[in-house]
Amino acid sequence: MILVRIHVTLKKSVLDPQGTAVTRSLHALGYDEVEDVRIGKYLEVKVKTTDKRMAEERVREMCEKLLANTVIETYEIELVEA
Amino acid sequence: MILVRIHVTLKKSVLDPQGTAVTRSLHALGYDEVEDVRIGKYLEVKVKTTDKRMAEERVREMCEKLLANTVIETYEIELVEA
Numbered sequence: 209m210i211l212v213r214i215h216v217t218l219k220k221s222v223l224d225p226q227g228t229a230v231t232r233s234l235h236a237l238g239y240d241e242v243e244d245v246r247i248g249k250y251l252e253v254k255v256k257t258t259d260k261r262m263a264e265e266r267v268r269e270m271c272e273k274l275l276a277n278t279v280i281e282t283y284e285i286e287l288v289e290a
Numbered sequence: 291m292i293l294v295r296i297h298v299t300l301k302k303s304v305l306d307p308q309g310t311a312v313t314r315s316l317h318a319l320g321y322d323e324v325e326d327v328r329i330g331k332y333l334e335v336k337v338k339t340t341d342k343r344m345a346e347e348r349v350r351e352m353c354e355k356l357l358a359n360t361v362i363e364t365y366e367i368e369l370v371e372a
Contacts, residue, residue: 239352242338242352245333245334246333248331251309251328252327266323
């Protein structure tokens with residue numbers, strides 16, 4: 209079994225209204241030191257294989273097809289033996 | 291400036307309907323090797339300070355008050371010099 213950690217984040221050039229809203233809320237709570245907040249998705253996918261190369265290749269496909277909207281998002285993959 | 295990476299994830303004991311739905315979609319796309327998917331939030335918070343201890347303490351407070359629902363979620367904090 210391989211555990212794959214995936215970070216899906218908005219491209220730098222893309223506005224993050226959710227992040228902006230959280231920044232405002234934190235300021236309203238008195239956390240003025242907060243300069244910026246960016247929010248993305250964090251996924252943990254368990255894959256029934258021991259072939260790391262295959263697992264990475266297949267998870268990249270999953271990201272391209274379903275898990276990330278590659279027009280506005282980028283993704284990072286990290287494999288961990290589960 | 292300090293960049294703080296935050297992972298907010300559902301507690302192990304909490305069902306993840308979103309993760310279950312994604313697992314089914316991946317199976318429908320032919321990725322039968324996927325055993326389980328858990329989905330959480332990934333936040334990057336830029337804090338205007340150089341005091342790491344203070345930054346960590348304040349970000350923990352932010353998580354407790356706003357960024358995580360500590361009844362069903364846990365959070366992990368990682369500090370990175372920006």
